[in-house]
Amino acid sequence: MKLEAHGIPTATICSTAFAGAARVQAAGRGFAALPIVEIPHPMHTASRSLVEGRAAEAAQSIAKALLEGAAARGALGEDILEDRIEIDADPVALEEFFFTHGWTDGLPVTPPTVASVAAMLAAAGRDPHETIGPIPPRMRVATIEKLAVNAVMAGCKPAYFPVVLAALDSVLDDNIRLYGIQTATNTSSALLIVNGPIVKELGLNARGNVFGQGNRANATIGRALQLILRNVGGDLPGETDMATHGHAGKFTFCIAENEDESPWEPLHVERGFKRGDSTVTAIGGSGPQNVFTYGCETGAEILDHFVGALTGLGHNNIIFPTGPLFVLSPEHAQTLARDGFDKQKIKQHLFEKARIPLTRFAARSITGLHHRRSRWFEIAGDPTHIGVADRINDINIVVAGGAGIHSQFVPTSFSYEPVTRLIRTKAGSAK
Amino acid sequence: MCSVHDTVEFEKRGIPSTLFITQIFKNSAVSQFRNKGMDGHALIELPHPVSNLTPAQMHALTHEYVREMVRQLTT
Numbered sequence: 001m002k003l004e005a006h007g008i009p010t011a012t013i014c015s016t017a018f019a020g021a022a023r024v025q026a027a028g029r030g031f032a033a034l035p036i037v038e039i040p041h042p043m044h045t046a047s048r049s050l051v052e053g054r055a056a057e058a059a060q061s062i063a064k065a066l067l068e069g070a071a072a073r074g075a076l077g078e079d080i081l082e083d084r085i086e087i088d089a090d091p092v093a094l095e096e097f098f099f100t101h102g103w104t105d106g107l108p109v110t111p112p113t114v115a116s117v118a119a120m121l122a123a124a125g126r127d128p129h130e131t132i133g134p135i136p137p138r139m140r141v142a143t144i145e146k147l148a149v150n151a152v153m154a155g156c157k158p159a160y161f162p163v164v165l166a167a168l169d170s171v172l173d174d175n176i177r178l179y180g181i182q183t184a185t186n187t188s189s190a191l192l193i194v195n196g197p198i199v200k201e202l203g204l205n206a207r208g209n210v211f212g213q214g215n216r217a218n219a220t221i222g223r224a225l226q227l228i229l230r231n232v233g234g235d236l237p238g239e240t241d242m243a244t245h246g247h248a249g250k251f252t253f254c255i256a257e258n259e260d261e262s263p264w265e266p267l268h269v270e271r272g273f274k275r276g277d278s279t280v281t282a283i284g285g286s287g288p289q290n291v292f293t294y295g296c297e298t299g300a301e302i303l304d305h306f307v308g309a310l311t312g313l314g315h316n317n318i319i320f321p322t323g324p325l326f327v328l329s330p331e332h333a334q335t336l337a338r339d340g341f342d343k344q345k346i347k348q349h350l351f352e353k354a355r356i357p358l359t360r361f362a363a364r365s366i367t368g369l370h371h372r373r374s375r376w377f378e379i380a381g382d383p384t385h386i387g388v389a390d391r392i393n394d395i396n397i398v399v400a401g402g403a404g405i406h407s408q409f410v411p412t413s414f415s416y417e418p419v420t421r422l423i424r425t426k427a428g429s430a431k
Numbered sequence: 432m433c434s435v436h437d438t439v440e441f442e443k444r445g446i447p448s449t450l451f452i453t454q455i456f457k458n459s460a461v462s463q464f465r466n467k468g469m470d471g472h473a474l475i476e477l478p479h480p481v482s483n484l485t486p487a488q489m490h491a492l493t494h495e496y497v498r499e500m501v502r503q504l505t506t
Contacts, residue, residue: 296482297482297483297484297485298483331480331482331483334483335482335483338483402455403453403455403456403479403480405480405482
């Protein structure tokens with residue numbers, strides 16, 4: 001679409017399974033008539049002769065698209081306008097109303113009344129008519145009021161709303177590549193990590209079960225972001241979201257750092273903020289992989305397990321240049337600190353040791369790695385292996401969770417780097 | 432937790448048992464004993480964590496609590 005915008009004729013080639021999603025996404029970006037050439041699905045297992053045959057069949061359609069050019073720009077995806085409706089207050093009817101309209105993630109929502117939305121808006125101290133966006137995948141613009149509606153639906157307390165707004169702002173940063181996270185077959189979602197005094201003020205969980213259920217702030221802040229992306233951004237499974245499996249973090253994916261039990265400076269300080277600032281950091285992440293260091297007593301033994309988790313085939317940090325995220329339990333962090341490892345030494349260790357020999361990959365995979373991880377081959381100085389990050393500081397470490405000898409390897413994807421935003425509270429000041 | 436389950440199963444079979452639990456898991460153990468019908472069952476609370484102790488520290492901890500273990504199993 002960027003090429004078309006520059007007047008360069010294009011033909012977008014999609015397999016049949018994705019053509020519908022491509023048309024929806026093109027319309028959302030204002031190119032309803034983008035020329036899309038369909039070829040049979042799937043492609044990646046097709047033989048060379050079959051691919052050549054399909055290419056010959058598609059050539060005429062491609063030539064037509066390029067020579068005749070894209071039709072005039074289609075209508076832009078409609079912006080979400082203010083709207084109020086009156087409906088039956090019967091609880092069952094209300095619940096069904098939202099399901100019927102497809103305005104939920106599959107769980108019941110809290111009906112957004114005029115009063116509850118007003119309370120949400122009051123807590124943020126922002127102009128209800130201020131607009132945010134465009135929000136992918138349909139590139140819609142919404143008012144703060146519409147975002148507040150979704151925060152109410154998610155079950156947020158009004159005091160959570162500034163975190164939701166900061167989270168949305170962070171995922172809309174180009175470095176997150178939200179559009180890719182939303183629309184790809186990969187199992188990604190934007191993970192939110194909250195730091196600073198607001199964690200205690202709102203009662204966010206940074207301890208046991210931090211990725212799990214049971215805490216309203218974590219559950220509903222993460223859910224509010226996802227409902228905004230669905231109800232405002234138009235992110236719908238099977239239509240724009242083509243995830244092969246998805247993961248539980250697509251309902252809600254919000255943790256807080258356990259700063260009290262961390263031996264190191266927290267993530268937001270590492271990223272240039274003051275300890276007293278409250279921030280939210282976003283990054284594209286898959287479901288966390290548990291690293292259980294059964295029988296390990298030393299920092300070196302724990303790191304061996306981390307390296308082992310990172311050097312299996314198939315996880316996203318082999319293919320994506322994002323750099324993995326480790327969410328360390330306080331016990332792991334304290335044992336590592338006791339044995340002389342700080343964050344930088346851990347990153348250095350993982351960068352140097354978590355490398356997979358290219359001999360483990362098929363030739364086609366190696367070709368793909370040279371394309372998708374080209375920066376690694378340019379700068380790492382190790383042409384016979386693939387590492388899990390192109391640069392040491394692309395690896396991120398957060399301390400969160402409760403008692404136990406477990407840490408989480410969160411394979412990251414799509415995002416160029418994490419994005420951190422200050423959480424602005426009602427007074428307009430940053431906290 | 433498995434250790435509460437095992438303690439209860441031993442007791443059901445008439446084998447005197449007690450439970451070593453680190454401090455942070457004590458409330459959970461007490462609650463689970465209650466849920467399994469053995470409210471107030473004996474246990475021995477250790478400092479948390481033990482997973483990163485050296486063998487010498489583990490031996491010292493064992494010596495500190497072994498008498499209490501014997502007492503609980505024999506009374």
